[in-house]
Amino acid sequence: MSDTQNLCPCCSGKAYAQCCKLFHSGRLPIHALDLMRSRYSAYALNLPDYIVSTTHPASPQYMDNKFSWKRKISQFSKNSSFLKLEVLDFKERETLASVTFIAHISQEDQDATFTEKSYFEKMGEKWFYRSGELSSGHAPNLVTTGQLRLLPLAYYGEPILRKKADPIAHITNDLRELIKEMVETMNSCTNGVGLAAPQVHHSIRLFIIRTPIENEDGNREAGPIEVFINPKLSSPSIETWEASEGCLSIPTIRCMVERPKEITIHYTNLEGLLIERRVKGWEARCIMHEYDHIEGILTVDRIDSKERAKIEVSLQNLEKRLHDGLEL
Numbered sequence: 621m622s623d624t625q626n627l628c629p630c631c632s633g634k635a636y637a638q639c640c641k642l643f644h645s646g647r648l649p650i651h652a653l654d655l656m657r658s659r660y661s662a663y664a665l666n667l668p669d670y671i672v673s674t675t676h677p678a679s680p681q682y683m684d685n686k687f688s689w690k691r692k693i694s695q696f697s698k699n700s701s702f703l704k705l706e707v708l709d710f711k712e713r714e715t716l717a718s719v720t721f722i723a724h725i726s727q728e729d730q731d732a733t734f735t736e737k738s739y740f741e742k743m744g745e746k747w748f749y750r751s752g753e754l755s756s757g758h759a760p761n762l763v764t765t766g767q768l769r770l771l772p773l774a775y776y777g778e779p780i781l782r783k784k785a786d787p788i789a790h791i792t793n794d795l796r797e798l799i800k801e802m803v804e805t806m807n808s809c810t811n812g813v814g815l816a817a818p819q820v821h822h823s824i825r826l827f828i829i830r831t832p833i834e835n836e837d838g839n840r841e842a843g844p845i846e847v848f849i850n851p852k853l854s855s856p857s858i859e860t861w862e863a864s865e866g867c868l869s870i871p872t873i874r875c876m877v878e879r880p881k882e883i884t885i886h887y888t889n890l891e892g893l894l895i896e897r898r899v900k901g902w903e904a905r906c907i908m909h910e911y912d913h914i915e916g917i918l919t920v921d922r923i924d925s926k927e928r929a930k931i932e933v934s935l936q937n938l939e940k941r942l943h944d945g946l947e948l
Contacts, residue, residue: 628641629661629705630657630660630661632657639657640657640658640661640662649747651710652710652712652740656719656738657705658670659671660723663693663696664702666698668689668690668693668694672690674748674749676740676749676751677872677941677942678741678871679749679750679871682872684937699727699728700725703726704724705724706721708721708735711767712768714742715741716739716770717740718737718738718740719738719740720736720738721735733756733757735755735757736752737752739751739752739770739808741772751809751810769800769804770808771801771805772820772821773805773868773869774819774821775869775871776870776918776938776939776942777939781818782916784914785825785826787825788824788850795826798820799847801820802820802828806830812830812868813830813906815827815828815910816914818914819869824914825849825850825914826848827910827911829846829848830844830846831843831846831902832906833902848907851907851914852886852887853883853885854884855884857880861879861881862877862878862879863877863879864876865877865905867909867918869913869918870935872934872938873935875920875927875931876923879908880904880908881901882898882900883904883907884896885897885907
């Protein structure tokens with residue numbers, strides 16, 4: 621049967637030739653929903669090149685080793701039967717979008733259905749898949765009400781990340797709205813436990829964190845949201861410790877960073893109260909990482925020249941992908 625007769629795997633009801641094949645052949649999707657449908661079809665038809673070319677360079681799924689990445693995608697496609705795509709929700713706001721859908725698939729005759737809330741970002745004229753929240757089976761709870769509150773991230777190489785942020789004069793409704801948008805933006809990012817205002821193109825002294833809490837199994841889970849306005853740090857402990865840190869503005873690259881084990885923070889909370897706290901461990905590390913952002917400092921500035929040399933090529937490649945036309 622020809623493409624003109626085959627129905628498109630995306631369940632649009634149209635023939636593949638008049639639907640997703642147009643995108644697989646080079647047409648740019650106008651909306652993020654079109655991209656999501658065409659990516660589902662690409663998985664169903666085992667087209668790994670399309671998945672790679674439409675994945676955001678800041679995505680946690682992005683891999684420099686394209687051969688291994690495409691092989692991994694192809695194995696998933698070959699081992700899965702794509703039965704139905706069910707779109708639950710679609711929100712688009714300028715250059716950002718979310719699509720929540722249920723992918724009805726099976727693997728080795730076993731139900732492998734999952735629900736995903738996918739996040740997309742438009743760079744230039746092209747939409748890219750950035751990240752997603754997954755839940756096995758049917759999970760309509762991933763659908764949220766209200767408008768999309770995502771904010772575009774500032775990435776490595778953008779001048780705002782090197783600027784010392786300005787103090788906040790007043791806690792206004794606009795500031796409260798920005799914080800809500802920052803929370804949703806952070807939550808949309810895989811493994812996001814902190815976000816500073818400069819990372820969303822606002823050069824003000826504000827950051828939020830979700831302190832990792834270690835459970836009984838030794839694994840870390842994100843804790844409740846904390847808001848820090850006009851923070852100041854003092855009295856770092858003499859004792860230090862080293863740990864691996866990632867950064868939403870430097871995606872796919874992690875660094876071993878040495879920091880004080882304890883520190884004192886003075887800040888204003890969202891209710892306008894002045895707070896002084898002594899923090900330690902992962903909470904202190906998260907706070908110092910985000911505080912660096914409002915000082916114009918990045919994790920890569922906290923490592924020695926030998927370690928910096930090891931990641932320099934990766935940094936250059938990342939900046940090139942993000943800012944020089946996304947040469948994938």
